[in-house]
Amino acid sequence: MSATAKTPILSHEEEYRQHLMLDPRPRGEMNAMVMESMQTTSWKFWVVTGFLALVVLVSLVGIWGYMIAEGLGLAGITRPSYWGIFIVNTVFWIGISHAGTFISAILRVLKAEFRRPFTRAAELMTTFGLAQAGLSIFMHMGRVWLAYWMFPYPNQRDLWPNFHSPLMWDFLAINTYLLASTMYLYLPLIPDVTMARDRSTGWRKVFYRILALGFRGTEGEWIHLRTAMGIFALAIIPVMFSVHTIVAWDFAVAMRPGWSSTIFGPYFVVGALHSGIAAVAMVLVIIRSTMKHMTYFIRPEHFDAIGKLMLVVSMTWAYFFFNDYMVQWYGGDKFTRILLEFHEKGPLGWIWFLMLIFNVAIPWLTLWNKRVRSTPWAMFIIGLLINIGMWFERYIIIPISLTINRMPFTWGEYKPGAEIPLSIGTLAFFILLYMIASRLVPLVPVWEVQEGQHAHSLRRVGKAVAPTVSELE
Amino acid sequence: MEEIKQKWGMVIDQDICTGCQACVAACAMENNISFVGEKSAAYRRGMHWIRVERFWEGQFPEISTGFQPVMCQQCGYAPCEPVCPVYATVHSDVEQVNLQVYNRCIGTRYCANNCPYQVRTFNWFDYERPEPLSNHLNPDVTVRRRGLIEKCTFCIQRIYQYEDVAKSEGREVMDGEVVPACAQACPADAIVFGRLDDPESRVSQLARNERSTQLLGDLGTQPKVIYLKGGSGHVRNG
Numbered sequence: 001m002s003a004t005a006k007t008p009i010l011s012h013e014e015e016y017r018q019h020l021m022l023d024p025r026p027r028g029e030m031n032a033m034v035m036e037s038m039q040t041t042s043w044k045f046w047v048v049t050g051f052l053a054l055v056v057l058v059s060l061v062g063i064w065g066y067m068i069a070e071g072l073g074l075a076g077i078t079r080p081s082y083w084g085i086f087i088v089n090t091v092f093w094i095g096i097s098h099a100g101t102f103i104s105a106i107l108r109v110l111k112a113e114f115r116r117p118f119t120r121a122a123e124l125m126t127t128f129g130l131a132q133a134g135l136s137i138f139m140h141m142g143r144v145w146l147a148y149w150m151f152p153y154p155n156q157r158d159l160w161p162n163f164h165s166p167l168m169w170d171f172l173a174i175n176t177y178l179l180a181s182t183m184y185l186y187l188p189l190i191p192d193v194t195m196a197r198d199r200s201t202g203w204r205k206v207f208y209r210i211l212a213l214g215f216r217g218t219e220g221e222w223i224h225l226r227t228a229m230g231i232f233a234l235a236i237i238p239v240m241f242s243v244h245t246i247v248a249w250d251f252a253v254a255m256r257p258g259w260s261s262t263i264f265g266p267y268f269v270v271g272a273l274h275s276g277i278a279a280v281a282m283v284l285v286i287i288r289s290t291m292k293h294m295t296y297f298i299r300p301e302h303f304d305a306i307g308k309l310m311l312v313v314s315m316t317w318a319y320f321f322f323n324d325y326m327v328q329w330y331g332g333d334k335f336t337r338i339l340l341e342f343h344e345k346g347p348l349g350w351i352w353f354l355m356l357i358f359n360v361a362i363p364w365l366t367l368w369n370k371r372v373r374s375t376p377w378a379m380f381i382i383g384l385l386i387n388i389g390m391w392f393e394r395y396i397i398i399p400i401s402l403t404i405n406r407m408p409f410t411w412g413e414y415k416p417g418a419e420i421p422l423s424i425g426t427l428a429f430f431i432l433l434y435m436i437a438s439r440l441v442p443l444v445p446v447w448e449v450q451e452g453q454h455a456h457s458l459r460r461v462g463k464a465v466a467p468t469v470s471e472l473e
Numbered sequence: 474m475e476e477i478k479q480k481w482g483m484v485i486d487q488d489i490c491t492g493c494q495a496c497v498a499a500c501a502m503e504n505n506i507s508f509v510g511e512k513s514a515a516y517r518r519g520m521h522w523i524r525v526e527r528f529w530e531g532q533f534p535e536i537s538t539g540f541q542p543v544m545c546q547q548c549g550y551a552p553c554e555p556v557c558p559v560y561a562t563v564h565s566d567v568e569q570v571n572l573q574v575y576n577r578c579i580g581t582r583y584c585a586n587n588c589p590y591q592v593r594t595f596n597w598f599d600y601e602r603p604e605p606l607s608n609h610l611n612p613d614v615t616v617r618r619r620g621l622i623e624k625c626t627f628c629i630q631r632i633y634q635y636e637d638v639a640k641s642e643g644r645e646v647m648d649g650e651v652v653p654a655c656a657q658a659c660p661a662d663a664i665v666f667g668r669l670d671d672p673e674s675r676v677s678q679l680a681r682n683e684r685s686t687q688l689l690g691d692l693g694t695q696p697k698v699i700y701l702k703g704g705s706g707h708v709r710n711g
Contacts (some may be wrong), residue, residue, distance in 0.1 A: 071619035072580070073597030079517045080591055082582040142580015142595065142620030149559050149579055159577070160560070167558040167581055254587045255552045255692065402586065406689055407543070409526040410591040412517050 013465045016458055018301040019114050020467060024453040025296075033293040034192075034446045035199050038439060040292045045435070052432040059425025064139060067418050072142055076417035080410050081402040085419035086140035088394045089426055091268070092275065093133035094174070094247055095390060096430075099276025100126025101181060101240040105233040113467075114305040116452045117297040120192075120445045121287060122280050123185040128433045129276075130178045132426040137174075139422055166250045173239075173246040180239050184232045190215050190225060191447040207440070244269045251397065257335035258401040261328060267320040274310075274317045274359065275390035278383035281306050283434070285380040287443060297444045300374035307373030310386070314363035321360075339404040347413065348400055351392045358389025477549030477695050480569035481627055482669030483656070484679040485542055486701040490663040492525050492540035499658030500544075503628060505614045507600035520594045522625040523655055541700070542664070544655070545592045545625035546688060547571050549695030553584035553593065561622070569697070570627050578621035585622055589689050590696075593624045627666070627697075628653035648674040669697065 017023065025033075067074045077084040103122040107115035138144045150171050152161050161168050194215045197208035215221055248268035251259040261267075281303065288298045328336050343352045362385050366372045373379065399414040437443075459468045500506065500523045507520050523544035530537050547570045553562050554571065561578040564571055585593040599619045602610070610616060613630035617623050632651050639646045648667050656664040667676035676699075679685070684701040 071596070071598035073513065073518065073619075077582075078597070079585070079594070082585040082595065140581070142582065142622075143578070144580075144620075146579045149577070162555070162558055162560045164555040165558040165583070166556065167583055171558065250583075254556065254583075255589055256586065405591055406589045406692075407526075407591045409524070409528075409541075409543075410517070415516075 013458065015301060016465065016467050018299050019305070020456045020458075021117070021297075021299070021449060021453055022456065022458065024450070027450060030446055030450065031195050031199060033296065034442045034444050035196060037292040037294060037444075038196075038442055041439065045290075049432065049435055052428045052435070055428040056425055056432055059421045060135070060429060063418060063421050064425070067139070067422075068144060074418040075139075075422075076415045076419060077399075078412070078414070080405050080407075080412060081399040081414035083140070083402060084399045084414055085395070085416050085423055086136050088391065088398050089136040089423055090133045090140070091247055091394045091398075092391050093129045093136060093426070093430075094244060095129075095268075095272035095275040095394075096279050096387075097126040097129035097133065097177070097181070097276070098240055098244060098269070098272035099280045100124070100129075101184070101236055102273055102276060103280055105184065105236050105240070108229075108233045109237070112305075113452055113456065114302055116448045117302065117444050118280070118284055119188065119448065120185075120441070121283055121443055123181070123188075124434060124437055124441075124443075125276070125279060125283060126181045127178070127185055128430050128437070130174065130181065131433065132430050133174065134178070135426055135429070166246065166253055169246045170250060173243045177236075177239050177243045180232070180236050184229075184236050187225065187229050187232060188445055188448065189441060191217065192442040192445055195446060196442060241269055244272045256401070257333060257404060257406070258328065258339045258397070261324050263320060263324050263327070267317075267324055270313060270317045270320050271390055271393060274313045275387050277306060277310050277313060278386035278390075280383075281310065281379045282383040282387070285376045285383075287438070288376060291438065291443070294444075297449065300376070303376055303379045304370060304374040307367050307379060307382075310382070311363055311367040314360060314367070314386070318360045321356075335404060335406050339401060342404050343396060343400065346400070346403075348396075351400070352396055355389050355392040355396060358385040359393065362386070362389075478566075478569050479669040479697070481547070481632065481651075482667065482676050482680065482697045482699065483627070483653075484665045484676050484685070484699045484701060486661075486663045486665075486679075487539065487541055488684070488701060488703065489661045490525070490540040490542060490659075491661050492527055492538065493660060494525055495658040495660060496523050496542055496655035496664060497521050497525060499654040500625070502609065503611055503614070503654035504626070505610050505616050506623075507596065507602070507617070508606070509597075509600055513597065518595075518597050520596070520600075520623070522592070522594065522623070524592075542655070543590060543592060543688070544698070545571060545627075546590050546694065546696030546698045547625075547627060549697070550693060552587045552589060552692075552694060556583040556587050557581070558583070568627075568629065568632060570629065571624075572629070573622060573624055573626070575615050575617050575621055575623065580620040580622065582622065589692055589694065593622050595622050596620060648676075 075084065075086070100122040103115055104119040108119065138147060141147055149159075150161055150168065190212060193208045193211040194217065197205060197212045200208060245265035245268065248264035252261055252264035254260065284298050284303070284306070288294045325340070329340055343349065362382060366378070366382055403411060403413060405411070455469050457468055458465050501508075501521065504522060506522060509518050509520055513519070523542055526541040526543055528539040528541065530539055549569075551562075551564065551571045554564055558581060559577055559579055561574045562571060562584050563574065580595070582595055585591075585595060596617050596619045611630075613634070631653060635646050635651045639650070648671065651666065653666050656666045665676050665679055667674040669677055669680065671677060679701065680699045682701055684703060685699050686702055687696050687699060690696070
């Protein structure tokens with residue numbers, strides 16, 4: 001099933017078959033495929049892992065450590081851009097982390113069947129993305145060794161954090177999201193590690209035995225597991241919305257031209273989904289082309305479905321962007337007007353135009369086409385461009401917008417310094433964590449795939465073909 | 474919006490300010506402000522708590538210079554205060570000024586972003602004080618380390634000093650007794666400091682001047698610094 005531009009357009013019936021993966025293989029064989037994909041490792045993998053580990057060591061240990069010891073001045077932030085790429089990265093990684101919840105929880109609750117083979121891949125992005133967001137916040141802090149002061153812990157001097165501060169809301173929201181998403185990642189993992197436990201030996205057996213928590217697959221255990229997953233899938237959706245809304249409030253409640261925008265909450269949530277879903281598409285392309293047996297689990301029809309989602313989200317994002325721009329422009333505030341002009345005509349105006357091209361023009365011009373949507377490498381490129389566009393969007397909102405304030409005497413451009421190697425470090429760390437995880441946990445939730453294959457069948461109604469489902473739960 | 478309490482305040486007469494920067498130098502000496510060096514200063518990392526903004530008005534050759542010394546405006550409703558996650562910048566109920574608690578600051582720089590006057594400065598490094606600068610440090614003012622925000626305090630150490638003197642002598646602080654470093658150094662007497670809650674004080678009388686205005690007053694921050702600017706028959710610089 002090599003994916004080229006010549007991917008044939010399938011009949012409706014065949015499309016349903018691909019979507020629902022109605023070519024089941026025996027359970028034992030499928031389990032063995034997942035185990036094999038996890039355990040087959042070529043030398044190239046170790047070369048890449050070693051290289052990434054080196055990058056992480058140099059940037060996140062070396063350069064960051066040096067910056068902590070010397071002072072934040074090694075980064076390029078200065079008046080008036082007191083916030084720079086570190087906060088851009090924070091918002092960006094939280095955005096990436098939204099994909100996991102969206103694809104996994106919302107699509108699970110809505111029973112969108114195409115989600116089944118890649119929920120785990122998306123959930124892992126949530127957890128690892130949030131880890132990078134957390135690191136980026138710590139990089140940003142002037143005295144990171146005192147970061148624990150944000151915890152409301154009892155102390156002799158009755159010092160207490162300020163719950164009026166949006167940063168405090170952020171801190172609580174991100175922590176809640178990190179804990180909830182990790183648990184949500186873990187619950188559907190239990191049946192898979194159980195499968196892995198029963199099919200492995202040596203240290204892997206010990207590792208999976210601990211992770212599986214003694215799961216055997218009895219009726220009672222399944223009822224508990226399903227109940228827990230149902231609760232988490234529903235509960236994590238408002239958490240996800242609240243996280244990025246609160247991140248947006250960091251800006252929206254501040255007294256800055258270009259920031260005090262009432263639509264920032266939903267605008268940021270949609271922006272997060274835009275970059276997040278695009279990132280899921282990219283990860284799936286890489287998994288599919290590098291890991292064994294993945295062409296069976298991840299098919300062009302799945303990319304097709306993700307592509308449709310990307311197109312809808314891109315349109316929503318464009319609508320919110322227009323709304324935000326329109327209201328700010330119409331407001332007629334002197335400094336906001338200068339700022340909007342600076343976005344387009346300033347020295348970094350090209351970023352503003354590229355943002356619109358990558359976030360709107362490219363998805364709209366390509367994703368309407370089914371052939372493009374079901375071609376993995378094309379989806380990879382579109383996903384990459386959307387992610388660059390969304391990173392640019394945060395770059396415009398943070399350092400570029402901070403250039404303009406109400407005291408023209410202080411205006412000045414921002415030139416990144418240590419931010420660049422540290423950004424590369426977080427990216428490398430994300431990929432490294434993902435690569436290590438791909439060796440340790442089954443990236444395909446094989447029980448979910450099997451459940452889907454059992455539950456679905458195609459039924460002929462007159463001349464039409466309809467997918468039918470028998471409820472297993 | 475409820476009226477805020479008044480106590481200490483400052484009047485700056487922009488029409489007689491000569492832009493000599495004596496206030497900037499005096500402030501740096503009084504408050505142990507670090508010297509960041511040429512390169513950092515050029516990248517807008519100078520640590521001055523007061524800056525003299527210079528504006529050119531008109532076209533050459535009919536050009537005139539305007540000077541505007543800007544320091545922390547000690548807002549009654551300070552935008553920097555609610556955004557700090559650890560209460561490192563708080564309002565003093567007693568002195569009605571905005572305090573920066575250096576030891577509590579963790580360096581998120583949210584306050585600096587949210588300050589419409591852009592008067593907060595950040596310690597990007599631990600700056601060196603080569604000999605003999607290390608001997609000039611004012612013992613009444615904390616020396617700050619890297620990674621935290623600092624800003625103008627209205628020379629609160631001087632306020633406390635003269636409040637203590639007045640208390641020991643069993644009287645109120647007299648008008649003109651507390652003089653911040655910038656006001657003390659100003660050769661043109663363009664900076665006047667005193668009690669805004671005393672209608673007879675020199676600062677209150679000047680504040681009632683027809684030329685009085687406030688920086689970005691429409692934001693509702695209720696600054697405690699009042700500028701005098703551009704009335705009829707005033708002295709013009711440049």
